[in-house]
Each structure stands twice: as C-alpha cells, then as structure tokens.
Amino acid sequence: MDVPENFNAIHEAALLNARKAEADFVVAHGHTAYCGFAWVHINEKASTKFGRVLKQLGFRSAYNGGLDLWNPGGSYTQSMDVKEAGADAYAETLRQHGVKAYACSRAD
Numbered sequence: 745m746d747v748p749e750n751f752n753a754i755h756e757a758a759l760l761n762a763r764k765a766e767a768d769f770v771v772a773h774g775h776t777a778y779c780g781f782a783w784v785h786i787n788e789k790a791s792t793k794f795g796r797v798l799k800q801l802g803f804r805s806a807y808n809g810g811l812d813l814w815n816p817g818g819s820y821t822q823s824m825d826v827k828e829a830g831a832d833a834y835a836e837t838l839r840q841h842g843v844k845a846y847a848c849s850r851a852d
Contacts, residue, residue: 781849
C-alpha cells in the first residue's frame with residue numbers, strides 16, 4: 745500500500761480518538777475487572793515504504809506478519825475493555841482514511 749497523504753496527521757488524530765474513546769468508556773463504565781491487552785494490526789510488510797513509516801510511528805513487527813501498535817490510547821489500566829475502546833477508535837480512524845486496520849485484543 746502507498747503511504748496515505750498526511751499520514752502523520754491521520755496517526756495523531758487516531759491517537760487522540762483512541763484516548764478520548766478510552767476516557768469516555770471509563771466515565772460510562774469504569775475500569776472493568778477483565779484484564780487484558782489491545783492493539784491495532786495492519787497487514788503491511790515492515791520493508792515497504794508504508795511499513796517503514798508505521799515503524800517510525802511506533803508499530804512493531806507482528807508474530808504472524810504485518811505490524812502492530814499496542815495500546816494506542818496509551819492507558820495505564822489493566823482493563824481490556826478500556827484498551828479495546830481505544831484500539832477500536834484508532835483502527836476506525838485509519839479505516840476512514842483508506843487504511844485497512846484491525847483492532848485486536850486478548851485476555852491476560
């Protein structure tokens with residue numbers, strides 16, 4: 745995939761949306777007791793131009809290929825639900841700009 749125009753601005757907007765989604769979730773539901781992790785996955789090779797841009801922005805190589813950005817909302821909670829809200833918001837922002845991004849999670 746080609747690097748979307750103004751991707752740094754898209755990334756910053758996605759981070760803000762992730763933080764807001766996490767804060768809104770906490771206000772509405774609190775910190776739920778289910779512990780876990782959440783991240784965003786993009787199926788892009790690290791060696792491509794877009795892959796190199798993603799790595800500069802904090803994405804890491806994923807175990808099964810592609811690149812992952814863990815905890816895009818930056819929360820310090822253990823609540824998987826809060827982290828999922830942030831990952832969902834980040835991925836949705838990227839999808840709105842034509843990037844196939846997926847929110848992923850797993851329990852701890």
